[in-house]
Amino acid sequence: MMQIGDFSFKLEAMAAPLPIWRATCSAADWSAVAQSVAINGGRLLSLWGSDRRDGEAGGFVISVAYANTEGLLWLDLLLDKDVTVYPDISGIFPCANRMQRTIGDLLGVFAESAEDKRPWLNHGTWPATYFPLRQEATGLEQFSDCAAEDYPFVRVEGDGVHEIAVGPVHAGIIEPGHFRFSVVGERVLRLEERLGYKHKGIDKLFERTNALDGARLAGRVSGDSTVAFSWAYCMALESIGNTQLPPRAAAFRALLLERERVANHLGDLGALANDVAFAFGLTHFMRLKEDCLRLNQRLFGHRLLMDCIIPGGVTVNLENEGVFDLMTQCKEISGEVKKLRAVYEDHSGLQDRFISTGRVSHELAVTLGLNGFSGRASGVTSDLRADFAMAPYADLGVRRAVHCNGDVAARATVRFDELLESLRLIPKIVSELPGGDIFVQPVFDGARKQGAGWIEGWRGEVFVALDSDGEKIHRCHCHDPSWQNWPVLEHAVIGNIVPDFPLINKSFNLSYAGPDR
Amino acid sequence: MLKMLIQMARQGIGTEPKPEIDADSFPAEHRLHQEILNVLGRALTIREVDAGSCNGCELEIHATNNLYYNLEGLGIKFVASPRHADMLLVTGPVSRNMAMALQRTYEATPDPKLVVAVGDCTINGGIFGESYASCGGVDKVIPVDHFIPGCPPPPIEILKGILTAVRQVSGKKKDASGQKQEGFSG
Structure with missing residues (x-):
């Protein structure tokens, strides 16, 4: 059983081929649990938000997945009605920074007291008051008068420091993203990434997709990891239906x-x-x-290998x-x-x-x-x-x-x-x-449940959290391992020369489509 | 070095014959290069723009560069800047966050420019459709000369699509000038 310091949770084991538990947590414990996970060698796998104002929860829900050598803990923070803030944990797990900003952009629920409040996925192409993951949004709204805006990059100043701006359209056959280098001569002092260019509204699109067809969409979150994502999605759906995979x-x-x-x-x-x-x-x-x-x-x-994995099995023999x-x-x-x-x-x-x-x-x-x-x-x-x-x-x-x-x-x-x-x-x-x-x-009893999928893809850990009754998808969160690895790249290039950046970048080969969704 | 030479000698030449598009209209193999020259006056240079794909199309566009398809042997080359490009090869449903970048890339490409859109998403947004975050097709943002369907289209289809687009334009050019050009028929 997963050891999280002194906290006593009612742990509910999920029907999954890997050890995954669910529990709920109060806002008062949220940061302390994160601290305890970090101290005990656990890691933050994913962080996402949902609008469950219509369900039992009665409000917005912030969810986190922690992992350690014993398994995965999916922890829900149920916010009271009309509450749109939750405690910031990016000081404990730095990788939470961009995930929290994404929750802000998509759901309009914000990490209180977080230092970095810049939008992440919303480049100004939809209004700051529009939150696609809220129930009142259909996801089909169009804002033709909104255009991409400038982003406040962190400036490095000093003698001989200059900036190199790269992207979003890159020199090779690569996905789009913007890299802002601050350099002295050939050496990189700082790299700041700005991603989100490929955001296509997949999270909201899942809500308009039938649960059985969701595997096809999950398989297109990041095309190079289509097997990992479609398997993780199917594992989550099969967990909801308690389907025994042959x-x-x-x-x-x-x-x-x-x-x-x-x-x-x-x-x-x-x-x-x-x-x-x-x-x-x-x-x-x-x-x-x-x-x-x-x-x-x-x-x-x-x-x-797209669409070879479907809920309940595979299409290949x-x-x-x-x-x-x-x-x-x-x-x-x-x-x-x-x-x-x-x-x-x-x-x-x-x-x-x-x-x-x-x-x-x-x-x-x-x-x-x-x-x-x-x-x-x-x-x-x-x-x-x-x-x-x-x-x-x-x-x-x-x-x-x-x-x-x-x-x-x-x-x-x-x-x-x-x-x-x-x-x-x-x-x-x-x-x-x-x-x-x-x-x-797969057979479903019609009850709305949560399921999770967790797969070691070629790039890293792919995680899918699904909230569905087997037909309608209420929420599907697809986590790409690049969420954690992109910020590491910013550190990996420090002190290296600019011409080595493509090499370092390729050595990780991170997905843009996956985290941008 | 010796290991490299041995490996090269063992491998030999893996390049395969060029694909046949539409049997009656495809020019004879030796005329293909001439056709590209007639249309563009030089080799064909392509700037690839990912406007929000799942990255599957990028994998297959990359594959067109492998030795089996030998794109460069046909005089077709991917370049680093739209200013050096004859053709834009665009993927993705065009996310709203990429619309401006795609528009600017198009404007930076010198005339006459060709736009070939790769993949189902480019036609109508594909599985991603049209939404607050997706424009739902490349021609919503820039004019498109030719679409290559598929999710993703395999390299051979991408190659055929590129050649078809070049041919279409050569046809258009001929119609406009009202005279038959020397060097190829059809």
């Missing part, structure tokens, strides 16, 4: 998740080499990635021939990756650029909540696949990849290790595929 479907979901991990690591390992002008690496890794995506298309009907093709490809790619890894390791120019660049110390990683492979490269060992015995990972014996240097080289090393580990897991999964169904029809 073992064969669970095995397929893990197979798809590992295929997604392989494709993304292959692409990024190539791109990392390209960022240090070693085009050879890009060419070879992009070829391997394309091979992987083509086999996805042939076996599963979609190159990026395999014959013996497909199993053989997957095993053969894993062996081939694995052999190629090992050869390419040796080339990378021998290449002094590449190593010179990788080593000691964009360093994130273990201490900083813990303070800011760095997660996923980037966290593991800074010695944060958490990997849900290895931490919790969820089918089918319980039987696979996932070997977690951990490094302690926290630089670009360490992140590349962890990616190589995780890539090779996934290539070891895939043949294991397909050779031991359980028989039986790939789908079971």
Whole structure:
């Protein structure tokens, strides 16, 4: 059972394949609980708000998900009717800053006494008095006379300091976001990110989406993590319906998740080499990635594996021939990756650029909540696949990849290790595929409930919190691991030279679409 | 270095033949480059603008650059600035927060400019539709010459779409000048 200091909660275990509990908390305890979680080595996974003025709660609700080695605690703070403030916890968990500002933009409920009150997602393109997540809003309102406004970046002043403004439209084929560098000569003194350019109103759109169709939308929160998000969403919905996932479907979901991990690591390992002008690496890794995506298309009907996971199971199945093709490809790619890894390791120019660049110390990683492979490269060992015995990972014996240097080289090393580990897991999964169904029809009793999904995607922890009766979605919150990792990037570049920024950025490869939603 | 050379020699050339679009209208392979030259006077340069996609389309646009599709071999290149671009390749339903940036990118692109919109979202907002945060389609913000449907469209479809757009414009140009240009037929 989860230990949170001296607090006594009525913990309600949720029907989920991972240990997840729910509890409610008073405003008086809100900050103290956060403090206690932090002291006991827990981390803040996600923070979001809901309008439950029509339900039992009778007011706005602020929710937080804390995680530690024992599991996840979903804690609700029920605000009294007409109360639109709650205690700020960004002093304890710095990653809460942007999440709290987002709650302010979308729900009009604000962290009291928070220092940073700037809007985050609202760039001025909708009125500051319009809160899409409130019940009186439909989400379909249009404000054609609102235009994007300037953002008050923090200014660094002094002799020789100048600013470099980059974005939102970047030089490569990348997602939009704005980076404001304050530099002296070539060195970066400070980087401030401004994101939110891709905000499409997905949270509100969920409320206009049928619960069973929600998986399709969740799968488009961040396209490169479509498997992780659709699985997390389905886990949440299945938790509401208490749906027992057939073992064969669970095995397929893990197979798809590992295929997604392989494709993304292959692409990024190539791109990392390209960022240090070693085009050879890009060419070879992009070829391997394309091979992987083509086999996805042939076996599963979609190159990026979108819509393969649906509530109650999966849409994909395999014959013996497909199993053989997957095993053969894993062996081939694995052999190629090992050869390419040796080339990378021998290449002094590449190593010179990788080593000691964009360093994130273990201490900083813990303070800011760095997660996923980037966290593991800074010695944060958490990997849900290895931490919790969820089918089918319980039987696979996932070997977690951990490094302690926290630089670009360490992140590349962890990616190589995780890539090779996934290539070891895939043949294991397909050779031991359980028989039986790939789908079971989820059945709901019509009661409005909350469900949660928690998945170790290739980038990090994906979390979905769902409030639904199985048909109507009252609230769906999709959390991308990039929420925590973006602010870490601001620290990782300090003291590095500007030309190393693309390399450092790519070594994390964070999602813009995911946190912008 | 030796390992690299061995790897290169082992790999050989992986580039595949160019895609066939609409069998009767597609120019013979050797004329394709000429067609691009006729329309644009040089190679085709593209500025990609993500105006709010889920990033799936970006993954597939990236893939068009891999050795199988060999985009640069066709004389097509992605460039870092709209001022160097002949074509804008736009993705996403256009989030309201990106509308101004997209508009400015369009204005910064020299005439004659082509706009190709990639993915279902660009047509009508796709799954994201139109809302307080989504404009619901690229042509709500800038004129579009050609749409490439798909969620996301695979690289081969993106390639076909780019070539189709170039061809459409070459047709338009011909109609406007009322005379047949030398160098290609159709």
